[in-house]
Amino acid sequence: MPNFTLLDNQQKIIYLLSCEDNQIFYFPVQNLLTESKVLLQFTMPLTKVHAFKIKKNFTSIIANLKIDDIVDHMINEDVFDYDDMEKINSKVTQKDKNREFVTILIKSKPKGYEEFIKCLRESGVYGDIADQIEQTVVEVVENETLESWIGNRMPSGMENQYLKDIDLLCFSKAITPAHLQIVGTCLGFSKVDVEHIEYKHLRAPEAACHDLLVKWRNKHGHSATVAKLMDIFFLAHQNTPESIHDEKIWDALEKFK
Numbered sequence: 001m002p003n004f005t006l007l008d009n010q011q012k013i014i015y016l017l018s019c020e021d022n023q024i025f026y027f028p029v030q031n032l033l034t035e036s037k038v039l040l041q042f043t044m045p046l047t048k049v050h051a052f053k054i055k056k057n058f059t060s061i062i063a064n065l066k067i068d069d070i071v072d073h074m075i076n077e078d079v080f081d082y083d084d085m086e087k088i089n090s091k092v093t094q095k096d097k098n099r100e101f102v103t104i105l106i107k108s109k110p111k112g113y114e115e116f117i118k119c120l121r122e123s124g125v126y127g128d129i130a131d132q133i134e135q136t137v138v139e140v141v142e143n144e145t146l147e148s149w150i151g152n153r154m155p156s157g158m159e160n161q162y163l164k165d166i167d168l169l170c171f172s173k174a175i176t177p178a179h180l181q182i183v184g185t186c187l188g189f190s191k192v193d194v195e196h197i198e199y200k201h202l203r204a205p206e207a208a209c210h211d212l213l214v215k216w217r218n219k220h221g222h223s224a225t226v227a228k229l230m231d232i233f234f235l236a237h238q239n240t241p242e243s244i245h246d247e248k249i250w251d252a253l254e255k256f257k
Contacts, residue, residue: 048241050113051106053136055242060129062098071101073119079112080104103178106242146234149246155256159227168213170252171229177205179236179243180212186235187216226256 046054054061071088074080084104091097105112120130163171175183184194194212201208217224237244
């Protein structure tokens with residue numbers, strides 16, 4: 001484990017997001033939150049390749065599965081927990097249950113993909129869906145960089161533009177509310193900070209996304225620029241691609257032209 005006193009804030013976040021499942025670290029957070037010690041616990045999601053295969057077959061999974069037995073299997077194999085089961089069962093229709101299942105699966109553990117495929121094959125009913133997922137051609141960008149991700153979408157001369165409320169409203173639409181914790185961590189907020197924002201906007205998750213960005217801008221003042229926000233969005237994109245809607249970011253950048 002590296003000496004955290006020698007790392008800058010972004011390096012700390014990147015290191016923590018790259019650690020093995022369920023590793024827990026205590027370290028003094030400087031400039032991210034306060035001088036007190038903060039507990040950060042990360043459970044790594046599916047690999048990008050496996051997440052890509054699941055998302056490419058999202059429609060088939062949503063339309064065809066009855067996931068009750070699959071959920072039981074995932075709990076038995078310690079991929080899901082009982083809170084996950086409650087979230088799924090709280091949905092009314094089968095399709096909504098399936099959507100929640102896929103959302104949780106993608107955020108689960110690396111072995112979640114193998115256990116899901118195994119369960120599909122052992123069901124005697126969903127083997128064709130397992131084959132379809134496994135045979136999906138993966139289009140992965142190797143060694144993706146911030147520059148290759150943004151391309152030529154950054155308006156010339158706007159990199160150091162101060163972000164006004166209306167700008168943040170546009171960019172907030174790029175955040176997936178279900179992954180607010182991931183984005184909040186990349187912005188330098190604690191789990192408790194993000195939970196307070198989520199609770200404040202319990203019935204309006206989109207407003208929580210906007211509030212998170214406003215608090216980040218207010219905290220950092222004129223250093224909270226377009227370029228800095230792109231750095232943070234890219235960090236979230238690399239860790240959990242589904243936490244950020246790329247096309248919404250491009251829409252927001254277009255408004256600066």
